[in-house]
Every structure is written in structure tokens, then in C-alpha cells.
Amino acid sequence: MDRFRMIFQYFQSNSESVMNGICGLLALASVKMYTSFDFNCPCLPKYNMAYGLGIMFLPPMALFLCGLILNRQSLVMLEEWKRPTGGRKKDLAIIRYMCSSIMQRAMIAPVIWIIVTLLDGKCLVCAFSGSIDPEKFVGFANVTPTQTQLLLAKVPCKDDELMKNNPARKAISRYLKCWSQALGWSVLLILIVVAFLARSLRPCFNQAAFLQTRYWSNYIDIEQKIFDETCCEHARDFAHKCILHFFESMQQEIKLRRFNAPREEADGEEDHLRGITDQEQMNELLKSWYYSKPPLDTNRCLKGALSHWEGTKMHLP
């Protein structure tokens, strides 16, 4: 359990690590899913190709969508894309960076599924056994074309009565498997070469802009998290005070009036309410957070912020 906690803590240390962890889990899940899936070729002329290609391409699409859904950053990116400009300009480079990073991570599990499928070979043998040229293999002489198609479709099924003792079955199966594995390794090689080139050639293109984009996209992520935490703290205090208020008002009506005067805080108690003390105010604050995010400048004086906020308030629906 200690080991798990340590690994868990390591991955939680920042959101990129979390995403890498989820990515790795999805990849392992993808391999496990494939090995436990009971592949069952229909061995019928028209169904083979549909089944084989379906098994090869549909689960990767599901895994890709899973990868997008599980990534918290996709929500952050969509929000950043769709928000009104308000006091803070939008930088398309940041959105592009976040998008590409999300896509890269989401593509790992589907690619692993496809490669494992190709290296295993069953899918391709099932899908393309009907498309090979029977002249290349011994055992199909004196057979009508329709009969040939039927026999070819039965190649993936080892225990089928018609093809069990046909010497050509193993040869065809082996031939297709060989092509499937060659394709699998080629795809893997191409992807690794692309990844290698992308990694090593990145600094040759506009490195300074890249550093900026990476910093600000990280910033947006952190800001969202801290805002959520601040709102949580605020909600907790709000609820606490609300309930206290309710209890006290039940006891004595006079005490109600005391709430209008500024209250002294208990020593050492941090006030998380920060002056926002009723539903209207909280709603305004949340609306304003979406419609008009504050500019990225902590030096601006509050007066300036005040006039700016009033200005944008006029545009709020």
C-alpha cells in the first residue's frame, strides 16, 4: 500500500505527471483488453472484412475518445477557447499548444491497440483471407470461383470441417500473418521516427515563443485549479456562516441586528469570504469570472480594476 501511495504521490505532483500516468494506464488497459478479447472470425465471405477491420479500428476510436474525456486539460482548453475576451486577450498559440499536447497523449492507447493487432495478425488474416490470389497456393485447382471464395473465407477458422486438412490453409495464414507483422513493425518504426524528429527538431523552430506558450498554458491550468480551490474555501465559509446565522436567528431575534454591524473576527481565524456575503454577490462574481477575466497584471491599482469591472458589467446580459 505504501508503494502505491508513493507512486500515486509522484504522479500527482503536477498535472502533466497525472496525465502521463493516465496515458500509461490506458495503454496497459488497451493491451490487456486485446489479450482478453475473444476474437471470433465469422469465416463467411462478406462478413470477414467488416469484422476484421471493425475490430482493428473501432476500439481505437473509443480509446481515443476516452483519452480526451479523461484529460482535464481538454475542458480547460475549451473554456479558454470559448470565453469572451474581457480584460485578457486570447492567445491562439496557447490554445494550439494545449490542443496538440492533449491529442498526442490521447493517441497513444489507440496506436498501441492497432500495433498489437497488426503484430498479432488475427485481424488481418480474418479481413483479407478472401482477397488473396488462389493461384499462388496449391490446393485450389478444380474448384469453382464461388467455392474458392467460400474456402478462402474459412482460412482463419482452424477447426472448420472443410479446411481442416487443406495444406493451403496454413500457407495462406502464414503469408497473411507475415504481411500483417511487417505492416505492424513498419507503422511502429514510422511513428518512432516521427516522434524522434519532433523531439529533437523542436528547439530549431522558434524556441522563445515555445517557452512563452508553455509557461502561459501551465499558468492557465494552475489558475483554474486555484480558482476552484478559492471558491471551495469561500463556499465552505459561506455555508458555515449561513448556518450559524440561521441557528442564532432562531434563538434570539435581537441577535439578528448584530449581523448588520461589522463583526470582529475571532483571533487567528482567516476570513475566506473576502467580502462576498450573499447569493447575488456570489452569482455576479461567478458570472464576471467567466465573462470578463481579469488582466494578467498584478500591479494595476484597484481603482482601475473597479472602473474596468463597471465597464464590463454593462455588457453582461
Place this chain on the structure above:
Amino acid sequence: MDKFRMIFQFLQSNQESFMNGICGIMALASAQMYSAFDFNCPCLPSYNLAYGMGILFVPPLVLFLLGFVMNNNVSVLAEEWKRPTGMRQKDPAVLRYMFCSMAQRAMIAPAVWISVTLLDGKCFMCAFSTSVPVEKLGNGSYTGLSEKEMRRILARIPCKEIYNGQELVAREVAVRYLRCISQALGWTFVLLMTMLAFLVRALRPCFTQAAFLKSKYWSHYIDIERKLFDETCTEHAKTFAKVCIQQFFEAMNTDMDLGHTHSPEATPSEVGEEKEKLLGITDQGTMNKLLKSWHKCKPPLCLHQEVLQNGNGWVEENQHRNHISLPKREIVTYYSKV
């Protein structure tokens, strides 16, 4: 669990240790991949060689490149190579050291794959079954077979179930022959690799050891500097976000029509503390300039110099290029009070 944590921490301590860990894992993964891989010789004359050689060489290439991709130092190396010189000179020896160290680590998993493949023998057997010397091993005088037909029969040697050339060459004989050669090659390869590694390690101190120590130090330095810069940027972003959000809440508060504030603002010392953590970088424009300047003009490797430039000003190169302090000459005169 304590032991596990210790190992984990040790491996994380710097990029090189981390890469050693990854290297080991990849070597094990390489052996595991080979045993999990379903080798499937096509047993057809022209396909055998391509398949066999492909399985022997393509996965090692993939593993080699993967070793580079997984190594963070690749981007560090490329960045160091491509950055403008700015105030810090570039040392090609450091770049060479980084590249060599990365390449050495990346070569381990491919070497493991090739050794395991050759020692196992299936690949070699598949690739070269058509080149078996029939006269030596079998019935060379078996006539009535065209060249093509003979190749077709020999190509089926790796496939037990369909081999039909027992009269030409006994299958077990051919298999044993091919496996023997394959294993001999495998052991030779292992011996060569080990000898090479030994020579590199043992003879290193004979060649420019001082320069080597220098390169090793500065390459570690570059790696650590990049990591610390990233950590500092993350800390800065966190503080920036906190202050920004605090000010946002305060702005909402001051605009409220209540006329008096309920909130005691965060104590001035707290706000001051947070703002200090910002290290003076308090808006988007300045941060962008900082990041651009980090790439275009890295600071010189000299801590005790008076920093004359302001912000991102460009200091003349010749002033800092070779900061050889001229030795001060002290002249002592003795007075005689005689």
C-alpha cells in the same frame, strides 16, 4: 517499501540516473517483447530473407530511437545546440559528451534484442534456410529438381508441418546446422559488445581526463539548470495566479453597493510576501520578455560579477567573453628609518 522508495529517489536524483533506470527497463522490455512476439516465418522463397532480416534489424532500430525519444536530454541537447550565443559561450565538447552518453544508453536495448534473437536462432534459420549447403548436409545427388523447386523446398525448412524435402536434406540436420551458426554469431556479438564497452570504460582516463571531467560537469549543470528554471517558472505561475485571483475577489468586493467592506483584506504582510515571491515579474509583458531572453541570451556562467545590464539589455560581448582578471601587481616598498 523503504528500500523501494530509496531506489526510486536515487533514480530520480538526476537525469543520468533516471536514464539508467529507463535503460534497464527497456532492456528487460526488449527481452520480454521478443518472447511474447509470435515469430511466424512465411516459408516462401523470396519472403524468408526479408522477414528474417526485418525481424532482426527493425525492432532494434525502433528501440534505439525510442531510447532517444524517452531521454529528456535530447531536447536539452538540441536547445543548447540551437540557441543564440548571447552572453554564454557554447562548448562543443559538452554537446559531444551529452550526445555520446545518450547514444550509449540508447544502444543497450537494441543490443539485447539482437543477442536474444541470434541466440534463439529462429530468425537466422528463417532468413538463411534457402542457403543451406545441400551437398554437405544432404543428398546432393538428388536430381530431377530445378533450382526454383529446390529453393521452394528449402524455404520450408523452418516450418515443421509442411516440410516435404526429407529426401533432399533431413530437416533436423539443417535446423541444427543453422542454429549452430546463429548461436555462434550471437555469442560473438555479445563478446564484441562487452569488449567494446570494457575498452571504452578502461581507456577513457588515458585520453584527456581533465577535459572529460569538465564536459561531464557542465552537461550535468545544463540539465539541472533547465530543471530548476522549469520549477521556478511553475512556482512563479502559482503565485501569480494566487495574487491575480485575490485581487479579482477584492475588486468585486470594493464594487459592492454595500458601502462598507465586510472583509478584512488579507493582512498586508501576507500580500507582500506573495508579491515578493513574484520576484518582480508582475505582468504578462515582462514574463514574455523574460522567457524570450532565457532562450536568446542565457546569462553568463559567472556569479560574482556585477550585473551591469538592466532587465534584458544586451551587454557587449567582449566585456564578458574572456573574463581573465589580470593579476594585480603589488609593490611593496620598505622604508628604512635609519
